[in-house]
Amino acid sequence: MSPEKWRNHLVLLLFCMISSASGAFFGLNIGTDMSNLPPAEDVVAILKSYQITHVRLFDADRHMLNALANTGIQVMVGVTNQEVLGIGQTPSLAAAWVNKNVAAYIPGINITAIAVGSEVLSTIPHAAPILVPAMNNIHRALVASNLNFQVKVSSPQSMDIIPKSFPPSTATFNSSWNSTMYQFLQFLKNTKSFYMLNAYPYYGYINGNGIFPIDYALFRPIPTSKQIVDSNTLLHYNSMFDAMVDAAYYSMEALNFSEIPIVVTETGWPSLGGANERDATVQNAETYNGNLFRRVLNDSGTPSQPSTPISTYIYELFDEDKRPGPISEKNWGMFFPNGTMVYSLPMSTSDLTGDSSGSGLFCVAKPDADSSALKSGLDWACGQGSANCSALQAGQPCFQPNNIQSHSSYAYNDYYHRMQSAGGTCDFGGTATTTSVDPSHGSCIFMGSSRSNSSSPFMPPAAPGPFIPGKSGLKLQFSGITYMVLTVLLAIIQL
Numbered sequence: 001m002s003p004e005k006w007r008n009h010l011v012l013l014l015f016c017m018i019s020s021a022s023g024a025f026f027g028l029n030i031g032t033d034m035s036n037l038p039p040a041e042d043v044v045a046i047l048k049s050y051q052i053t054h055v056r057l058f059d060a061d062r063h064m065l066n067a068l069a070n071t072g073i074q075v076m077v078g079v080t081n082q083e084v085l086g087i088g089q090t091p092s093l094a095a096a097w098v099n100k101n102v103a104a105y106i107p108g109i110n111i112t113a114i115a116v117g118s119e120v121l122s123t124i125p126h127a128a129p130i131l132v133p134a135m136n137n138i139h140r141a142l143v144a145s146n147l148n149f150q151v152k153v154s155s156p157q158s159m160d161i162i163p164k165s166f167p168p169s170t171a172t173f174n175s176s177w178n179s180t181m182y183q184f185l186q187f188l189k190n191t192k193s194f195y196m197l198n199a200y201p202y203y204g205y206i207n208g209n210g211i212f213p214i215d216y217a218l219f220r221p222i223p224t225s226k227q228i229v230d231s232n233t234l235l236h237y238n239s240m241f242d243a244m245v246d247a248a249y250y251s252m253e254a255l256n257f258s259e260i261p262i263v264v265t266e267t268g269w270p271s272l273g274g275a276n277e278r279d280a281t282v283q284n285a286e287t288y289n290g291n292l293f294r295r296v297l298n299d300s301g302t303p304s305q306p307s308t309p310i311s312t313y314i315y316e317l318f319d320e321d322k323r324p325g326p327i328s329e330k331n332w333g334m335f336f337p338n339g340t341m342v343y344s345l346p347m348s349t350s351d352l353t354g355d356s357s358g359s360g361l362f363c364v365a366k367p368d369a370d371s372s373a374l375k376s377g378l379d380w381a382c383g384q385g386s387a388n389c390s391a392l393q394a395g396q397p398c399f400q401p402n403n404i405q406s407h408s409s410y411a412y413n414d415y416y417h418r419m420q421s422a423g424g425t426c427d428f429g430g431t432a433t434t435t436s437v438d439p440s441h442g443s444c445i446f447m448g449s450s451r452s453n454s455s456s457p458f459m460p461p462a463a464p465g466p467f468i469p470g471k472s473g474l475k476l477q478f479s480g481i482t483y484m485v486l487t488v489l490l491a492i493i494q495l
Contacts, residue, residue, distance in 0.1 A: 024309035026296050027054025029316040033323050038337045040067035046339045060101035069108045076113040084117040088130030094137030103145045119158040132183040156196040156265040167230040171247035172254045185257040198266035201240040214367045219291030235303035246302045268315035273328035280328040286343040287437045361434045363416035363426035364409040374408040377428035387415040398444035417447040
C-alpha cells in the first residue's frame, strides 16, 4: 500500500476513534446511482477498513444490509420517496415494510434509525399531507415489533423549507408548511426522535450572490473585521454550517418546540464541477470535509445550543455518475470504488486540534480572484519571484487540476515559504490569502506541509482501538491505553 493511502487510513481511523469516544459522531451516506458500484461486501470492507461506525442508506437494499451483518456499524435505512404515499395511506404496507426491512435483520444488523423519505416537502410537495401519517404508521409497526426504543423514525428536511435562514434568530419554516411541520415536530417530541437536517453550505454560498465569503462556507478563519454576527442575539458565527443548524433550531422554536436535537443527515462539498461551477474543486472539498471533521469532533454545539453536539453524516461515500443535473451533482464522493480516497484529509496535529500558531500557514489564491490577475501573479511567482514551479508542468504531480486557481496557489505558496524570511508576503496584488488548511492533494505536496518530508511507508495499527458493542452501537472506552494509541497515531501523522 502506498504511503499516501497508509496516511489517509491512519487519519480517518483517528477521526473515527475520537468520534466514537465523544458525544458526536460522523457517518457516511451511501448512494448507489453509479455505473461501477462495487459489490456490497467490498463496500462494507471499505467501511471496516476505515473504521466507519455510522452509515445511512437511501433505501433498504438487502445486499447491503446482509453485508453489514455482525459488523456493529450503526445503520440508518430509508423509506424511498416513491414508497411514502403508499405507507402513509395503508398501515399494513408500513407493517410489511418494517417486517421485511428492519425486524428481519435485527439483532444481526445494528439498525438504529429510519429516514422516511428525503426532503419530501421540497421535492414532492403533493405528498406533504401524507408524510407524518407515514411516519406514524412506521412507528406503530416498530412498536408492534418491540423495536421502537432501538429504532427512531424521522425524515430529512432541506434548508429550502426555511426561506430566510440568516440571521438564524429570525428563521422560520415556510408558513405554507406550518400545519405539517407542527405535526412533524410533535411526532419527534412524542417519540423522542431527532430532526434530520440536510445542510449544504456549498449551495448556501453559490446561491448567496456574494453576500458571504467562501471562507465562511469552508470553516476557514474569518478576519475580525468581517465576523458574521446575528444582530438580534449578538452571537458570532464562524461557519455557515453552524448558522444553518441554528436556523433550524430557531425555526423549531418559532413553533414552540425547543428540545428536539438535530442530526445533520447530509452535508459535503463537490470535488468537480462544470465551467460555471468554479467552486466545486478538490481543494475546496478537501478543505470543507477536513474542517468539518474537526468541527464535529470538538464535540461542541452551535452558538445558540452550545451544549448539544452536532452528529453529522457526510455526503457521500462514492461519486454517483448517473445522477442527473450539473457535473457537480455527480462528484461528492470521498472515496473511489477501489477504496482509495479522492483527496487527502488534514495531515497535521494543528489541523486536527485547530491550533493555528502561525507555523503551518499556506499561501493560496483567493477563490474569487480575477483569472487574469491570477495569471499575472503566477507568471511573476514562477519568474521574477524565483518560485520552483517545476511540479506544475504537464505530467508532474501538481499539474492536475489544470486550472489557474490551483496552479497559482502552488506557485504563490512556494514563493511565500521561500521568501518569507526575506520579507516576502502573501498578497500578489490582492489575489492571495493565507490558510492553516494544508492544500496538498494526492501526490502534490505543498511546501510547508507536514507531508513534505515523508518518504517512508506508514504501517497501519495492528488492531483497532478497544471498541466494545453496546446498546447504542460501537463505543470507545476512553482509557489510558486508548490515550496512548491516539498519541502514537498523532505522532505518526506528524512524521
